[in-house]
Amino acid sequence: MANKGRLSTEERLFGMEGRHVLIIGGGQGMGEATARLLARLGCNLTLLDLEQERAERVCQAVRAEGIKAWAIAADVTDEAQVVAAMERIEREFAPLDAMAAIVGMAGWSKLAEMTTETWDRDHNRNLRYFFIAARELARSLLARGAPGSIVAVSSVDGLRSAQNHGAYGAAKAGLVNLVRTMAAEWTPDGIRVNCVAPGAIVTPRIPLGPEEQERAAMALVPMQRRGSTEDIARAIAFFLSDLSPYVSGQTLAVDGGYLAKGGFSIGTPRVSSQGTLGVDDAKA
Template sequence: MSMEGRVAIVTGAAKGIGRGVARTLAREGADIVIVDINVQGAQQVADEIQASGRKTLAMKVDISCKQDVLDAVEATIQTFARIDILVNNAGIAEPETVEGLSEADWDRTININLKGPFLFSQAVISQMKKQGGGRIVNISSIAGKIGGICAGPAYAASKAGVMCLTKSFSKALAKFNILVNSVSPGQIDTDLNKLFPEDMNKIFMEAIPLGHYGQPEDIAEAVAFLCSDKARWITGEIFNVDGGEAASIS
């Protein structure tokens, strides 16, 4: 799945799924723009990828701030002169219950998980149109289909919104050869899962037919496929990568 000569922006790429995506796209030949609120972590990933022979750019960006997003897109164009791929991965999860969730936490979760992908997707359209196309992949979650279990209602609602955003953008941008899809992870072995109590992790594990958590690389490989020429006739789709979890619940 050669991506030689392509430039990919990956948000939330300082760790977890985002880091896995950045590494995988770089392995396939893409140059990588690493966007994260944690600029130190972003730079570490950038240095690692650069050591493998790819060009990188690391930036501190608040994806819920439109000006930050516009500045990041402009810096990418100034550095690489193109944007071929956008992976909207950055997100947060609040563990609060329906009754305990504050308005401030609701707003913060929606702003980062839903507004952020909207702002970034909107910001790259012009450059992708000039180039004759591009790929946008949004990282959602099976929580957006089945509701939150341990992650709270704001997280689930935001991820459902990401799925709908994916379909809306795919319809609007298909005529420009900009393909928009979503990868919907189940339980992935990241720092986020370590926040949950052991009894909750046991419940999660029992719901996975394959019997184990996925790895960030499992999501990254699905993203890489959707960004490759092999997926040139796929747009508006939501891909579950969850060890069969959604199928076992629905």
């Protein structure tokens, strides 16, 4: 458990000290930013990533906050690996109180040219894995009679059209709906479920492009800039924390006002528009 004397008054308002949080996709990008913030709030963490080394690197960094952190590797598109990882976490580390699922990636194709393999792959790595992981955590919480909080990371592409990456958009839209259903079924038992929908975020896989390209891409974003992984981490922490005790089944767009202005889909993924498509990172 983190040292209480190290937490500021503001950090204590989150009420997260000592909670054990699983971050799926915790080895880089949004997952790493979330891990670093939750560690400062006093959470103990398990970071699940496709690459053990990535997760362990972040664990080593956040342990400096005086918290416990464990690294575990699994391919989230493999149900058996997800189930085994969830069982191992609670058996060998500590019972989980909360989870943030940040894995996601888009396959690019026009619908008329899309293969069923692309469709299935995008649904597996954006929607199906979250159902499996959230189901396993909910089963544990229900069996223990414990409260909990679960956060999914969707995308603005789940709230508008997703030209040239329709499978991804459909999966992210499904994620928004699934979160609502989970909230309706589990909130009576004290399990809150919410969703964050990133817009144009600078990540390791979607870095800043040339200035002119970025300026054109940001023309539809009122804040005139791309967001940071820390922006997403703050939204996740809000949903996981005691700052949102009466919030469940909601989706928060963290997009610099993009959807408020119209949220138009702007075409091909091979130019700067990819950065405005809300494609999340931290593939685990």
